[in-house]
Amino acid sequence: MDLTTERTSSTAAVDTHAHFFGLDVSDALxxxxxxxxxxLRVDSPDGGSIMLGDKSFRTVRSALWDVDARIAELDVAGVAVQLISPVPVMLAYWAEEAFGVACARATNDSIAAAVAGSRGRLAGLGTVPLPHVGAAIEELRRVVVDLGLVGVEIGTQIAGEDLDAPRLAPFFEAAESLGAVLFVHPTDGGGGVIRRAGQPYxxxxxxxxxxxxxxxxxxxGGVLARFPALRVALAHGCGSxxxxxxxxxxxxxxxxxxxxDRLDELLRSLWVDSLVFDPEHLRxxxxRFGPGHVMLGTDYPFIPGQLEGARDFLAAARAAGALSADTARDILAANGFAFIGKPVDVGAVAAERYTPRSIR
Structure with missing residues (x-):
C-alpha cells in the first residue's frame, strides 16, 4: 500500500500518556x-535526576519540567495537545494522610500551572491521596472544579488493595459524578507482580x-457495572x-x-493507549476495546522515539492491515480529544507555532 496517497495535512496528534514533574513541587514541600x-535534581540545562533521598532513581531530560522545551518538541513531532500526568513515583500511596495530601496538592498545583502556561498545548491529570478516601475525594473536587484539570492518574493498586476494594467505591462514585477521567498506571514499575524480579522482567x-x-x-470486580459513566483509561494498551x-x-x-455480552460491554467502556511497541498489537x-477507545500514548519524555515516531508506528499498523486509515487517524487525534472530554479548536491552538503533520 502506498500510504502517501492518503496523507492528511490537517491531522493533529493528541498524546494522552505523558508525564510531568515541575521544579516548583520541591519548593512547595x-x-x-x-x-x-x-x-528533582537539575544537573545541567538539558537534564537532571529524579532522586529518592540521596539515591538517583532515574536520569531525566529537562523536558520533564520545562514547558517551553516540551512544547518545542511537540512542535517538531506535530503534536497539538498533550495530556500530562504525574510521574508514577509521585503517587505517594505509602504516605500518612497529612503528608499524602500535601504531596498531592503540590503536584496538582504544579501541573495546573504548567497547563495554564502552555498556551493551550497541555491538558492535565492530577493525583489524589487515594489510600485516604475522604481526603482523596476532597482533592479530586479541587483538581476538577478549582484547578480545571480533566481528572487524575491513579495506580493499578492502592496501598496493596486492588481497584475493586469496597472502600474505594465512594471515590469512583465521586469521579463519575464530577465527570473526572481516570488514567490507571503502574506505580512500582512492575516490581513484586511476578515471581522473577529485576529487568527485563x-x-x-x-x-x-x-x-x-x-x-x-x-x-x-463490579466497578464498571456499578459506575457505568466512569471514563477510565489504562496505560500500555491495558497491559496483557x-x-x-x-x-x-x-x-x-x-x-x-x-x-x-455484558462482560464485552463493560470491557468496551474502557479506554487504552497505543503504547504496545508492536504495530500488529493494535489490531x-x-x-477488544473498539476503534473509538484506542488513543495515542507515548510515555513522553521517558521512552525515546515514541513521540516523534507515532505517525510511523500507526503507518506501519496500516501497512500490516492491522488498522484502517480512518482508525489510524482517530487513534492519532480524535479519540484522545474524546477521552479528554473537552473540545479543542486545533486551528486555534498556538497557530503561530504549530504546523500539523500527516500520517505517512
Missing part, C-alpha cells in the same frame, strides 16, 4: 523530608501484568488484559454464570 518522596512482564490485574478488577480476556471471561462464565486492541 520544602522542609518535609522522606526518602520515599521523589525530588519487571518492565516487560510485571508492568503489563499489573495493569491487566487492574483491568480485571474493574471489569470482573486484551490477550487474557477470553480466558478470564470463560472462567467467569464457568464459575460465576457471567453474561458474556487486537481495536477488536
Amino acid at each position: 520544602a522542609g518535609i523530608e522522606d526518602s520515599r518522596w521523589p525530588t 519487571d518492565f516487560g512482564l510485571g508492568m503489563i501484568t499489573d495493569t491487566a490485574i487492574a483491568a480485571t478488577a474493574l471489569v470482573f 488484559f486484551a490477550w487474557a480476556y477470553p480466558r478470564l471471561s470463560l472462567g467467569a462464565r464457568i464459575w460465576h454464570d457471567a453474561d458474556q 487486537l486492541l481495536v477488536s
Whole structure:
C-alpha cells in the first residue's frame, strides 16, 4: 500500500500518556523530608535526576519540567495537545494522610500551572491521596472544579488493595459524578507482580501484568457495572488484559454464570493507549476495546522515539492491515480529544507555532 496517497495535512496528534514533574513541587514541600518522596535534581540545562533521598532513581531530560522545551518538541513531532500526568513515583500511596495530601496538592498545583502556561498545548491529570478516601475525594473536587484539570492518574493498586476494594467505591462514585477521567498506571514499575524480579522482567512482564490485574478488577470486580459513566483509561494498551480476556471471561462464565455480552460491554467502556511497541498489537486492541477507545500514548519524555515516531508506528499498523486509515487517524487525534472530554479548536491552538503533520 502506498500510504502517501492518503496523507492528511490537517491531522493533529493528541498524546494522552505523558508525564510531568515541575521544579516548583520541591519548593512547595520544602522542609518535609522522606526518602520515599521523589525530588528533582537539575544537573545541567538539558537534564537532571529524579532522586529518592540521596539515591538517583532515574536520569531525566529537562523536558520533564520545562514547558517551553516540551512544547518545542511537540512542535517538531506535530503534536497539538498533550495530556500530562504525574510521574508514577509521585503517587505517594505509602504516605500518612497529612503528608499524602500535601504531596498531592503540590503536584496538582504544579501541573495546573504548567497547563495554564502552555498556551493551550497541555491538558492535565492530577493525583489524589487515594489510600485516604475522604481526603482523596476532597482533592479530586479541587483538581476538577478549582484547578480545571480533566481528572487524575491513579495506580493499578492502592496501598496493596486492588481497584475493586469496597472502600474505594465512594471515590469512583465521586469521579463519575464530577465527570473526572481516570488514567490507571503502574506505580512500582512492575516490581513484586511476578515471581522473577529485576529487568527485563519487571518492565516487560510485571508492568503489563499489573495493569491487566487492574483491568480485571474493574471489569470482573463490579466497578464498571456499578459506575457505568466512569471514563477510565489504562496505560500500555491495558497491559496483557486484551490477550487474557477470553480466558478470564470463560472462567467467569464457568464459575460465576457471567453474561458474556455484558462482560464485552463493560470491557468496551474502557479506554487504552497505543503504547504496545508492536504495530500488529493494535489490531487486537481495536477488536477488544473498539476503534473509538484506542488513543495515542507515548510515555513522553521517558521512552525515546515514541513521540516523534507515532505517525510511523500507526503507518506501519496500516501497512500490516492491522488498522484502517480512518482508525489510524482517530487513534492519532480524535479519540484522545474524546477521552479528554473537552473540545479543542486545533486551528486555534498556538497557530503561530504549530504546523500539523500527516500520517505517512
